[in-house]
Amino acid sequence: MAGKWLCVKPVVLECIRGGESASSLSRRLGMSRETIRRWCREAGLVLATGPHGSLAQVRERDRQRAIELIGQGWTNTDIAHELGYCREWVRQCRVALGDMENALRRGRRGGTRHLASVDQVGSGNVGRGRRITSKERVAIALLLDQGYSGRQIAIRLKRSPSTITREINRSQRVDGSYDAGVASRKAFERRARPKPLKLQANTRLREVVVGLLNQRYSPQQVAVRLRHLYPNDREMHVSVEAIYQALYVQGVGSLAQELKREKALRSGRKNRIPRSRLAGLPGRGRKTWVEGAQISMRPPQASDRAVPGHWEGDLVVGGGKDGHGTALITLVERRSRFVLMHRLGAGRDSKTVVDELVTMVKSLPGKFETITWDQGSEMAQTQSFTIATGVKVFFADPHSPWQRPSNERLNRDIREYFPKGTNFATITDAQVQEAQDELNNRARVVLKGATPHETLAQQLNDALTA
Incomplete structure (x- = not known):
């Protein structure tokens, strides 16, 4: 009996690599799912869990394709027919995009409202409060797959190049790839408030900052010195604004209470001193030691x-x-x-x-x-x-x-x-x-x-x- 199934083992593994699930093969061939899973483990194939099964790599490839079709405005029904999945699976792909669900058209036509073209995603409105949207994340993923650079994507989406580059760097996965659904979830987690203040949670960082301020470092010098001393340790980096907040905004537990000096900052000046109106005019009297040495x-x-x-x-x-x-x-x-x-x-x-x-x-x-x-x-x-x-x-x-x-x-x-x-x-x-x-x-x-x-x-x- 064992020899009977061994002869179909190469066929089973080939079907798995093609994207068919272990459950589907079990029903079609009338064999145990556990046998198929064991063969996959021996061949180094990782099966995806859940009701749809199949090879994990294939599932991920199909999910990326589904997100691409969502960005092109396809309906759930059309995507399900194209990829061989049920509409519920496609709906879950949409839900993973977060705010993207709000951009869906209702009724028979379905699809999305604004993603027929990537160029229609960016509004050009920039400035404070303009966060990257889920639609823009889908566009970023599509353009990255097409080989676009961060600057080229920024031009297409009418965004600052630094905004796009920062979004890609902080939201990419371990293997370096960018996934719109993962990026949306990370963005949601980053928006959670209140957040613990870094100078309160990291006592080692706080001690170093207080020590530098006691040595008459300015907040800007403290921030740049930390990056120089700990170039590869981001936990020991802090922004200038965070130091000012800890000095002046916070009440109990502020840095000012720990400093050994009366002035938290070195400068007592509130306004810049303008340049003299006499600048560039010749001085009074003849200064012989200046002649020939200007x-x-x-x-x-x-x-x-x-x-x-x-x-x-x-x-x-x-x-x-x-x-x-x-x-x-x-x-x-x-x-x-x-x-x-x-x-x-x-x-x-x-x-x-x-x-x-x-x-x-x-x-x-x-x-x-x-x-x-x-x-x-x-x-x-x-x-x-x-x-x-x-x-x-x-x-x-x-x-x-x-x-x-x-x-x-x-x-x-x-x-x-x-x-x-x-x-x-x-x-x-x-x-x-x-x-x-x-x-x-x-x-x-x-x-x-x-x-x-x-x-x-x-x-x-x-x-x-x-």
Whole structure:
């Protein structure tokens, strides 16, 4: 008896591969379904469960074909006849598309209202609140099967390319394929509210964020630093808005209650400061040290930050009683944003400033090509500085601080440590060094989450191995 059935085994497996269910074959051949299932397991064929049976791969292929026909406006009856399934199975395919069910025509004509052409799906209305619809997901699946790219699909659906790409990436299955029904279900699950806040649910992430904020990182710097430190761990990524929400919107359990500093954010400024109306106009009086060293004469590699060695400098002037003669020399490398600071406890005349600058430059031999300064009189003896160090000094235009953006930003950060009115005669060199080290080890958004210290070290390593 066993030999009788073994002779039909190849025929049974071929029918299964063709899409016929085990139950149908059992009834037609008068043999046990368990025997057919055992043969399928031995042949490595996976059968789909449910009343319709058949090979799982075939069922999935038919389901994709059914979704394609739904998108073309076919009725349930026509799809059932075309694929050899009952109308209930086709209806379940429609239900899996979520909101797609609302687009069905009622009555004898059946079908869908708007999917006769993919080009009719996109309305062109974009902006806040315009979510991807189930009809658009069907169109995305159809166009992907036809080999369209994300940008080409966006043009067909009148959508932003980033919207389509994001939809495909976050809704695709494990094997990389995109299924409209699966995508609709995932979208429904993502819309569920309320959601647990990431900074409340992830204690490890919360501790790191609080630690960085205590180091005077801005929320934007925190977000980019996390992506730099944990590039492959999405659980350790958080958006800038989420940090602001945790600082200001939440009540009990907000991040502000855990910070060790009085100000949650570094900046107390509420409005941007407009550029001076005097920008570009010549300054008063003749400044002989500026002649022949205007910023327009600075080499191009210094302007585009293409190579290291080009710096910006300035004085942070002290204040308070008996503190008007004190200052802080600040230098920042334009490419790596590496910072050097030196305290002037008494006197900020040109000779004193130039002598201290020579010392600072010699602390990093070979790392200085140019320095860009404002037109202050503290650099009147710039010629002697160039002779002593070989470093050329260029001067920005009057009332144009944006020509030295890195140094202006640095000076603002320095005021967190030494507010206006600070008498630098009362500040120790150790305090200045501590502030310098903290600034050099703070992640920068412009460096994609890296620190100035890390970037300068990488530059030095590249120079040695070149």
